Amino acid sequence: MPEPLKNLLHQALVADMADRIAAQAPAFDRDRFAALATRGLDALELMERAALIRDALFATLPGDFPQAAAILKASLPASGRRGLSGWMLLPVNQFIAARGPDHFELGLDLLKALTPHFTAEYGIRPFIHRGQQRALAIISAWVSDPDRHVRRLASEGTRPRLPWAMRLPQLVKDPAPILPIVTALVDDPEDYVRRSVANSLNDIAKDHPDLVAAFIAGHIEAASEERRRLLKHASRTLLKNGHAQALANFGFGAAASLACDLRLRNAKVIFGEGLDFQIRVTNVGDTAQSLMIDYAIHHMKSDGSLSPKVFKFKTIALAPGQSQSIERRHAMRPITTRRYYPGEHRIAILINGAEIASERFLLVMPSSDPG
Structure with missing residues (x-):
């Protein structure tokens, strides 16, 4: 420590x-x-x-x-x-x-x-x-x-x-x-x-x-x-x-003609572990695109409302018709700057600043009961 x-x-x-x-x-x-x-x-x-x-x-x-x-x-x-x-x-x-x-x-x-x-x-x-x-x-x-x-x-x-x-x-x-x-x-x-x-x-x-x-x-x-x-x-x-x-x-235009498939590997996350997710982004347009990909975790607050925090993910370039898959684990563990509350949270994928896909997941606090 x-x-x-x-x-x-x-x-x-x-x-x-x-x-x-x-x-x-x-x-x-x-x-x-x-x-x-x-x-x-x-x-x-x-x-x-x-x-x-x-x-x-x-x-x-x-x-x-x-x-x-x-x-x-x-x-x-x-x-x-x-x-x-x-x-x-x-x-x-x-x-x-x-x-x-x-x-x-x-x-x-x-x-x-x-x-x-x-x-x-x-x-x-x-x-x-x-x-x-x-x-x-x-x-x-x-x-x-x-x-x-x-x-x-x-x-x-x-x-x-x-x-x-x-x-x-x-x-x-x-x-x-x-x-x-x-x-x-x-x-x-x-x-x-x-x-x-x-x-x-x-x-x-x-x-x-x-x-x-x-x-x-x-x-x-x-x-x-x-x-x-x-x-x-x-x-x-x-x-x-x-x-x-x-x-x-920095060369990023408005996100257009994109398909984004977001998949959660675990829609139920035990606090202290992490949220594993994968996205597959496809450029379905007819011009190449530079993409700044971020994700936001919408954390539950004490009053039950959600508050987003944006995290950097990856910057990629896609030719017309090209796809790319990206995986990430987002840790959900104790930190000094945030208090976590159990319940339904949300993850959103942001491409060039615009939300393009989202899913909900459940954060569960581990039981203190050894039984």
Whole structure:
């Protein structure tokens, strides 16, 4: 069983953190910091532990933010010297997010210095929320930074709907101010950065699908293989939703003149096992077709209604009269992001965004009665 995430912040890490700060600031009360940062630590979850350590920083670093920022920056690794790095910097992020916006340029500069040693996209979001135009004027300059982590921070930190982070409602409503950032990074030499750009565009697509489809159309002609992969990843929500322009961007037209036979090998699925199914797709038209095949599992909810979740299946090309059979097992087992309920579910086959076949199946929870 994997180690719980909360254990990434532990007492030994706090002691090490105290030593690394004290090495750069002899007046820092490392013992008081360690005592405050570990009081009740073991009973807390990850973000609660980070907040406890952040509060210990509040209590032991100077109340004057510029002085505190100077200590924290000096405590980062440099020239082979050990310093604050990795998960130690999660509570530092929280410290800067809370105190930094009152010292705008200084706070953002500290996050820029921090990000090569740990992600800082959560820390910059309060700055954007406080003063979007001012923050983006600074962050936009990072797209040409020689450090890939800084360039990625420019993209990742400005995502309108970054998971597990403060939402940026102004950018959800109008993402135009961050389009120059993603445009500047669309051909970044690092896949690490390009994937962040794709995720930012995918965020935008959830609220402005036509805008992103048009952006993709404007950047796909003569695109390199790397850029094409980025644009397709950025289009994943649009493609799953069958957005016509997004499908056309990648050569998928409206599904037509197709026959699809869907067969379930087990219409009754025991939870913990899987649904085995096969499809046979035939092009009954007189022109070749490129087909993006997905499937949706319509899960039963607690109120008895069904909620679909789309999964990628396969992309194929069929000549006129050609058929292809495809098999798949879809696992139905415990996951942290979904609660399963017994009862009738549905599987639907989607071709180029359109539902073309479906069947119902029964999900059964195993009995806890050994008899």
